Amino acid sequence: MRRRVVITGMGVCAPNGIGLTDFAEAMALGKSGIRFQPELKELGFGCQIAAKPELNDELLTQYFTPLQLRGLSATGIMYGVIAGTDAWKDAGLTIAEKEQPNWDSGIIFGSGTLGVDKFREAIYQIDDKNVRRLGSTSVIQTMASGVSAYLGGILGCGNQVTTNSSACTTGTEGVLMGYERIASGQAERMLVGSCSDSGPYVWAGFDAMRILPRNYNENPEEASRPMSASAAGFVPGSGAGALVLESLESAQARGAKIYAEILGGSVNSGGQRGDGTMTAPNSEAVQRCISQAVAHAGIQNNDIDTINGHLTATSKDGLEIANWSAALNRSGSDFPYINSFKGLFGHCLSAAGSIECVAALLQFKKSQLFGNVNCTDIHPEITEIISPDRIPQKTILHQPTILAKASFGFGDVNACVIFKRFND
Template sequence: MKKRVVITGMGVVSPNAIGLTAFEKAIKTGKSGIRFFQELADLNFSCQIGGKPEISEELLKEYFTELQLRGLNASGIKYGVIAGIDAWKDANLKINENEAPDYDSGIIFGTGILGVDKFREAIHLIDEGKTRRLGSTSVIQTMASGISAYLGGMLGCGNQVTTNSSACSTGTEALIMGAERIQNGKANRMLVGSCSDHGPYVWGGFDAMRILPSKFNDNPEKASQPMSANATGFVPGSGAGALVLEEYETAKKRGAKIYAEVLGSSVNSGGQRLGGSMTATNNQAVQRCITEAMKDAKIQANEIDAINGHLTATTKDSVEIENWTKALQRKVENFPIINSLKGMTGHCLSASGSIELVASVLQLKHQFIFGNVNCEEIHPEITELISENKIPKKTISENINILAKASFGFGDVNAVVILKKYDENQA
């Protein structure tokens, strides 16, 4: 028998808010975190806007020592540490100050591109023959596992401490990997999440691909339009999300608050076959990932009340909706309510899954569906598949028992997790 896995803590650093309370308010009110950046204009970017969390030096000092902040350039590490520490504290867990590690607790915290600014600084110093000026933190800021290493040392975790990387699927995959470790009895709790750096050296490649909107530099809050007939590309973003997963009996024993339960999940790849490519999904694989997640969760398609989709505000949004209708065998009025966070935050790349998971769990816990921002005119290919009232434009109260969260990433990789509202009376 697999052990039950519940979510007992969360933290978030999003372009539109930092911290759970502010984030919940932001997604309920449709607050945008997308802004214009003069730096991108000076560098001749076509898309000169993005989603970047606003973090003060005072806030950083609450999480890092002066020594840790010295030469710390990797924005993803800053975001990830804040989100991770907040999630740990939200779960009412104490930071391990003992000499011995906490062998029951581990970390799987993913990223995509980490420490780009530090890489740039290092390249210049090395080329100028000034290697000794690199500092002692250049390696840990630029290695992919830098974020899990920082958090592992801060929290004193002694179970598996590692980093995963699967493009836009990273955060959702991290949760699935952490949940499986607990289900199999290899850990009592896992801090999971993901982070992403910001800035021109991360976003430049996407601008070169011409997949970012370039006509909203004067109106950034309107640029990201998931499921809209007027969608012209995704807005790049950054940040971090974190969740504490815990074995159910362990959580109950210590009297932890429980946000939701992880019922099941699936990860797969389309193999870049059957229409799948480095940047496009194999639709058959997407549908299989959805159905396998339901099978793992032991639920039927008609039990899903809501979907938080990947839905990036590109021409592929209608394809994603079609995949959901085929996998669930539900269409028109029978389709679940669906939403996308990216209208408010942009596409936070490797951080997107974890930030959106936090938003999904908040919806389950507090029984609401946040509105689809900038979706005044739904794409006609989507309205042919599902009813418009399944795509709420404003936040609504809704009874949600089961929610499906999906992330699909470059490289033709997919991740779907099934979450359930926690009810003490039925536990």
């Protein structure tokens, strides 16, 4: 018999807010974290704006020991440890004693590229024949599972501790991986999340592909325009989001607060067949992913009242709306409310799904639907399918009951998770 799984803790390190309180306020007010980056101008980037959390030494010392900070340059690890540690504390959980790990708690914390700056440093040290100067942390900073390894040691988790990586789908996929482990009885709680490094060595490839907005360097807050007719490409971002998933029995036994329940979901790939490519989704696969998520959750299409889409502010936004409409067999005013958060903090790549899950779940707590900024000119391809009032531009009062959150990533990979308001 499968167990019910709920969310009991959340943490976030986002470009527009670090910590749940600041992040929730920024989301409700439409505060942007997209800024001009002088470094990108100096390097000759066409798009000279990006979104990254603003860290400082005082903040970092609250999460890392002086020894851990020595030589630490992997921003993704910094973001992930902040978000993950905060989620653990938000859930009211304690750190395991030094003598023995917590066998019932595990971690699935994803990443895309990790420790890129450390790789660059290593290349120069090796070329200069200064290998010994790399330091003892170069390996953990550059291995994909470095972030989960850091968190596993900090929290003392003794269940599965691992890292997943599936491009922009990483965070949402990780939620479903953690859900499955608890639902099947293999763990009581799982810290799930994802992170992405900051900096030109991560963002340069996208600038070279000319898929970033180049005409907004002087007004960065208006650059990311999901579902807009004037959308000119996604703004690169970074950060981390984290959620503590827990069996309902465990959460209730310790009197934990509950943000929402996970009903189920689906993960698939379009195989880069049909209209799917390395960078474009196979529409049939997207629709199947959504439909299978609904079926796995044990609900009907018309039960969904809220959608948080992937919606990156590219030419594919209209296609995504068409796929949602086809999968749910809903259109016009019957279509659920839908929003994209990338107008406020850009596309955070491998961290996107987890940060957006945190924001989506905050809407349950706040009884709000966060607005779609920079979407005054909804693309006509979209208004042909759904009514404009389904895409509120500012935050409105709205109590989600069942929310679908999806992510679609490079490599033609998809994930959709169904969240439900917890009321029993």
